[in-house]
Amino acid sequence: MHIGVFVCHCGSNISGTVDCPQTAKAAGEFPDVVYSTDEMYTCSEPGQESIIRAIKEHNLDGVVVASCSPRMHEATFRRTVERAGLNPYMFEMANIREHVSWVGRDKALNTRKAIDLIGMAVAKLRNGTPLFSERFNVTRKLMVIGGGVAGIQAALDAADSGIEVVLVERETTIGGKMAKLDKTFPTIDCSSCVLGPKMVEVAQHPKITLYAASEVDNVSGYVGNFTVQVRKRAVYVDWDACTGCGLCTEKCPSRKTPDPFNELIATTTAINIPFPQAIPKKATINPDYCLQLTKGKCGVCAKVCPVGCIDFEQQDKIEEVQVGAIVVATGYDLFDYSVYKQYGAGKLPDVITSLQYERLLNASGPTGGHVLRPSDGAEPKHVVFIQCVGSRDKSKGRAYCSSFCCMYTAKQAILTKSHLPDSQSYVFYMDIRSPGKGYDEFTRRTQELYGAQYIRGRVSSIHQHGSSLVVRGADTLAGMQVEIKADLVVLAVGIEPSRNSQKLAATLHISADTDGFFMEGHPKLKPVETNTAGVFLAGCCQGPRDIPTSVSMGSAAAAKAMVLFSNEQLESDPQVATVNATRCVGCYKCVKTCPFGAILESEDRWKNPKAEVLPTICKGCGICSVTCPHGAIQLNHFTDNQLLAEVNAICPLPTI
Amino acid sequence: MNNTVIAYYPGCSGKGSSAEYDLSTRTVLRHLGVDALEVENWSCCGSSPAHAVDHVLSAALSGRNLARVRSMGHDLVTTPCPSCLSNLKNAAHAVRDDDVRAKVNSLLDEECPTDVEAISTLQFFLEQVGLDTIQEAVVNPMPTLRVVCYYGCLTTRPPKLMCFDDPENPMSMDNILECCGIEVIPFPLKVDCCGAAFGMPRNDISSRLSGNILNMASELEADAVVVACPLCQMNLDLRQNQVNKACGTHHQMPIFYFTQLMGLSMGLSKKNLGLSKLAVNPEPCLARAGVR
Numbered sequence: 039m040h041i042g043v044f045v046c047h048c049g050s051n052i053s054g055t056v057d058c059p060q061t062a063k064a065a066g067e068f069p070d071v072v073y074s075t076d077e078m079y080t081c082s083e084p085g086q087e088s089i090i091r092a093i094k095e096h097n098l099d100g101v102v103v104a105s106c107s108p109r110m111h112e113a114t115f116r117r118t119v120e121r122a123g124l125n126p127y128m129f130e131m132a133n134i135r136e137h138v139s140w141v142g143r144d145k146a147l148n149t150r151k152a153i154d155l156i157g158m159a160v161a162k163l164r165n166g167t168p169l170f171s172e173r174f175n176v177t178r179k180l181m182v183i184g185g186g187v188a189g190i191q192a193a194l195d196a197a198d199s200g201i202e203v204v205l206v207e208r209e210t211t212i213g214g215k216m217a218k219l220d221k222t223f224p225t226i227d228c229s230s231c232v233l234g235p236k237m238v239e240v241a242q243h244p245k246i247t248l249y250a251a252s253e254v255d256n257v258s259g260y261v262g263n264f265t266v267q268v269r270k271r272a273v274y275v276d277w278d279a280c281t282g283c284g285l286c287t288e289k290c291p292s293r294k295t296p297d298p299f300n301e302l303i304a305t306t307t308a309i310n311i312p313f314p315q316a317i318p319k320k321a322t323i324n325p326d327y328c329l330q331l332t333k334g335k336c337g338v339c340a341k342v343c344p345v346g347c348i349d350f351e352q353q354d355k356i357e358e359v360q361v362g363a364i365v366v367a368t369g370y371d372l373f374d375y376s377v378y379k380q381y382g383a384g385k386l387p388d389v390i391t392s393l394q395y396e397r398l399l400n401a402s403g404p405t406g407g408h409v410l411r412p413s414d415g416a417e418p419k420h421v422v423f424i425q426c427v428g429s430r431d432k433s434k435g436r437a438y439c440s441s442f443c444c445m446y447t448a449k450q451a452i453l454t455k456s457h458l459p460d461s462q463s464y465v466f467y468m469d470i471r472s473p474g475k476g477y478d479e480f481t482r483r484t485q486e487l488y489g490a491q492y493i494r495g496r497v498s499s500i501h502q503h504g505s506s507l508v509v510r511g512a513d514t515l516a517g518m519q520v521e522i523k524a525d526l527v528v529l530a531v532g533i534e535p536s537r538n539s540q541k542l543a544a545t546l547h548i549s550a551d552t553d554g555f556f557m558e559g560h561p562k563l564k565p566v567e568t569n570t571a572g573v574f575l576a577g578c579c580q581g582p583r584d585i586p587t588s589v590s591m592g593s594a595a596a597a598k599a600m601v602l603f604s605n606e607q608l609e610s611d612p613q614v615a616t617v618n619a620t621r622c623v624g625c626y627k628c629v630k631t632c633p634f635g636a637i638l639e640s641e642d643r644w645k646n647p648k649a650e651v652l653p654t655i656c657k658g659c660g661i662c663s664v665t666c667p668h669g670a671i672q673l674n675h676f677t678d679n680q681l682l683a684e685v686n687a688i689c690p691l692p693t694i
Numbered sequence: 695m696n697n698t699v700i701a702y703y704p705g706c707s708g709k710g711s712s713a714e715y716d717l718s719t720r721t722v723l724r725h726l727g728v729d730a731l732e733v734e735n736w737s738c739c740g741s742s743p744a745h746a747v748d749h750v751l752s753a754a755l756s757g758r759n760l761a762r763v764r765s766m767g768h769d770l771v772t773t774p775c776p777s778c779l780s781n782l783k784n785a786a787h788a789v790r791d792d793d794v795r796a797k798v799n800s801l802l803d804e805e806c807p808t809d810v811e812a813i814s815t816l817q818f819f820l821e822q823v824g825l826d827t828i829q830e831a832v833v834n835p836m837p838t839l840r841v842v843c844y845y846g847c848l849t850t851r852p853p854k855l856m857c858f859d860d861p862e863n864p865m866s867m868d869n870i871l872e873c874c875g876i877e878v879i880p881f882p883l884k885v886d887c888c889g890a891a892f893g894m895p896r897n898d899i900s901s902r903l904s905g906n907i908l909n910m911a912s913e914l915e916a917d918a919v920v921v922a923c924p925l926c927q928m929n930l931d932l933r934q935n936q937v938n939k940a941c942g943t944h945h946q947m948p949i950f951y952f953t954q955l956m957g958l959s960m961g962l963s964k965k966n967l968g969l970s971k972l973a974v975n976p977e978p979c980l981a982r983a984g985v986r
């Protein structure tokens with residue numbers, strides 16, 4: 039073999055603590071290495087050209103670049119050697135930046151380690167073989183899971199570019215949290231005036247199919263060709279026939295049904311349409327509160343429905359959908375603040391969550407937009423807001439900042455003043471985090487123009503005192519304790535990933551961070567990708583973010599899907615497991631161990647049991663190859679021979 | 695719960711200022727079939743002064759008592775006093791460290807054990823006797839007696855040491871007394887400070903803080919306050935006149951130990967519950983509640 043080694047300085051990133059010329063010289067001594075050199079920036083245009091030149095001049099059939107992490111530039115250099123006519127898999131990278139220069143200070147030791155790593159890469163390359171991708175067709179259809187503002191944006195952008203979109207929403211209407219909000223910061227424009235038209239567009243778009251009251255049960259397949267099982271929950275109404283006239287909801291006698299759209303501060307009827315602008319505008323029966331379904335007598339809705347669409351026998355339905363890519367936009371839920379016993383543990387009626395307060399402020403909310411407190415329906419005069427409830431509190435397992443509560447609290451203080459001019463708002467905060475465009479000006483306006491009194495400190499307890507609430511806390515700027523008699527307390531409750539996110543992550547084979555938010559491909563360079571090809575993220579499912587950023591992510595995720603769909607065909611990754619049929623004894627241990635179900639129990643021509651890998655499903659994790667007792671199943675590009683050669687290269691057998 | 699024997703550490707106040715707590719605790723335990731065996735030859739737990747001076751000394755004082763419990767063949771000791779409990783628990787925790795244990799043992803004749811656990815009698819009632827057994831023993835429910843439960847600062851805190859009930863909204867006493875057929879009103883100040891040991895050096899502070907508790911209790915129209923701590927009881931009961939004077943109030947609020955009300959609901963005699971030892975006369979309130 040003729041191997042060329044290129045040692046990169048990475049400016050001073052590597053050469054600062056590694057002697058690159060000496061490393062290159064030493065690399066020249068490894069077996070089969072016929073050419074070695076060092077370069078200032080190997081990834082630059084001249085750097086890549088010098089690789090191509092060297093391949094031609096020295097007739098190289100394998101290349102090692104010692105530079106940064108393969109996550110950074112492996113793809114770049116594979117393309118470079120391919121341009122020079124080599125198989126892209128006859129290339130190895132030795133990471134002497136993240137693994138050497140950035141983590142060690144001693145130049146002599148670093149240089150030795152860099153040389154060792156190159157030795158390993160050369161040994162692996164000498165045992166490598168060219169690999170070839172296969173091409174396969176792409177299903178040009180996108181699934182968006184979650185119909186909040188992020189998912190809506192992704193669906194509309196993709197559909198506008200001509201892509202078929204399937205939008206799956208768990209609730210009976212799309213809109214997510216934004217549909218519940220009154221006005222939005224920092225412009226105080228009406229939330230439903232901004233979101234409403236977009237929701238209507240979803241309903242009317244010829245390229246969008248909406249599955250509301252539906253969830254994803256199972257996903258199989260791979261980028262370009264996913265098969266998704268969608269469970270359409272029984273809603274006990276034939277939605278194809280329902281016109282959304284609402285007659286049923288007027289007549290339903292079960293009026294004490296909890297109303298999740300109003301965050302449980304109001305009740306609704308067992309058959310209901312969550313709000314007048316709901317999309318789809320269809321009635322749904324809550325089976326836990328329907329008298330017909332619980333007690334077997336009533337059926338009033340069926341009698342009054344002019345189109346006869348009530349169906350008490352309806353069952354869940356599973357539909358299978360083929361798509362090429364998936365955008366996950368499942369958003370968030372509020373943290374359950376009842377663990378804060380000192381804030382009344384959810385038992386004080388006039389201590390409410392921020393989202394409940396949005397419903398009280400909202401003209402289409404249960405109080406028609408009049409701020410009336412839950413206990414006695416009185417107008418509050420003194421309103422206390424408490425920030426960071428379930429955020430930035432390690433004792434509750436929530437170390438992270440929920441990012442938008444400072445801003446919406448300021449907004450709610452402004453709205454309180456406009457609804458109740460005689461009122462006084464107090465905001466307990468830890469820090470004010472308002473880094474967006476126009477945001478800091480906004481929180482200042484809240485204080486300076488709207489007279490909200492900001493108190494820096496935590497609240498230690500809230501208790502009922504007659505008809506008011508006594509809020510006790512610290513004012514850490516004044517260095518004293520404060521006690522405020524409040525009529526209403528609004529908790530800026532932190533957020534957490536939407537319920538059942540963990541299960542969805544497992545279904546989609548994507549990972550979640552320690553707080554449960556879905557993990558992006560790279561924190562800076564791949565914010566909307568995941569580590570599973572063809573699955574993208576948008577909005578709060580990836581971490582707390584406000585509406586502008588959620589919308590940007592929705593568009594970005596749609597753009598990523600469009601890039602994917604701009605290819606008629608995709609190339610498969612050849613770094614997958616393969617079975618050596620002569621060694622396989624058909625024990626199927628690998629079948630059981632593969633987390634992706636990529637291995638089949640198959641047989642050969644003579645009906646002997648043999649394992650068979652489905653290369654499109656295999657993710658190249660390598661679990662099967664360590665399981666196989668016969669070494670029959672090998673991961674391409676990471677074969678036992680290659681890995682052992684690397685080990686031998688740094689731990690040479692002692693010569694006796 | 696027949697014939698259970700537990701090691702029992704009364705603490706110094708149990709022999710003096712809170713003799714009625716000690717008495718009523720033993721009476722009720724016995725009634726429920728629990729033999730409270732006083733720790734043989736027990737000594738001071740260190741109280742507040744010891745740990746203010748020297749942590750090793752404090753651990754040794756309580757450690758000695760843990761050693762006494764071990765020598766009786768027990769690995770669990772209960773005490774009615776939250777302050778003793780705090781010291782016993784602290785010592786048990788501190789001697790898990792090898793260095794501290796060596797220092798503590800160098801001060802003691804008997805080695806301090808590492809496997810003796812201390813819990814409050816309140817916790818014992820709740821977790822080992824159980825609400826069902828308590829409820830079965832009730833013969834004299836007092837549905838017209840409205841009380842608030844006041845836990846003070848130590849019963850559940852520091853939470854990682856006490857490992858009992860909720861530190862911000864404890865419910866153990868509330869639940870026990872409800873089982874006894876007594877009306878328990880939710881009390882917002884249940885873990886506030888009563889002034890603790892400030893009763894002596896800064897009477898003004900202690901009076902104000904205890905005053906808050908009494909004011910809140912009477913605003914909620916409680917007939918009595920129920921406590922589980924000798925110091926809380928003293929601040930609220932014995933000093934009630936001082937508080938009244940300092941705050942310009944006229945409270946006549948009986949301050950019971952929870953064990954006294956348990957005993958009354960089980961029909962035990964007032965004498966064996968030490969009711970006459972309370973400073974604020976509980977009789978009018980008990981008469982209203984129909985207790986003879």
Ligand SMILES: Cc1cc2nc3c(=O)[nH]c(=O)nc-3n(C[C@H](O)[C@H](O)[C@H](O)COP(=O)(O)OP(=O)(O)OC[C@H]3O[C@@H](n4cnc5c(N)ncnc54)[C@H](O)[C@@H]3O)c2cc1C
Pocket residue numbers: 183184185186187188189206207208209211212213214215216219221222223224252253254367368369370371392393396442446449536537538542576577578579583584585586588
């Ligand atoms: C009180 C309050 C006030 C706020 N005010 C403002 C403001 O003024 N300005 C601003 O910019 N931001 C504001 N925000 C933040 C704003 O709500 C979020 O930025 C925005 O809603 C995020 O949108 P999303 O689509 O990512 O998530 P969501 O709105 O949570 O939408 C997620 C959607 O996915 C659905 N879903 C979840 N799981 C599944 C599943 N497994 N399958 C199918 N569907 C699923 C949900 O039902 C929901 O419809 C506020 C937040 C709160 C709590």
Ligand code: SF4
Pocket residue numbers: 425426427429430438439440441442443444445468469470471530532
């Ligand atoms: S955004 Fe503000 S209120 Fe919300 S968690 Fe962060 S710091 Fe706390």
Ligand code: SF4
Pocket residue numbers: 617621622623624625626627628629648649665666667668669670671
């Ligand atoms: S584990 Fe190995 S031997 Fe067993 S079926 Fe799989 S490939 Fe064949």
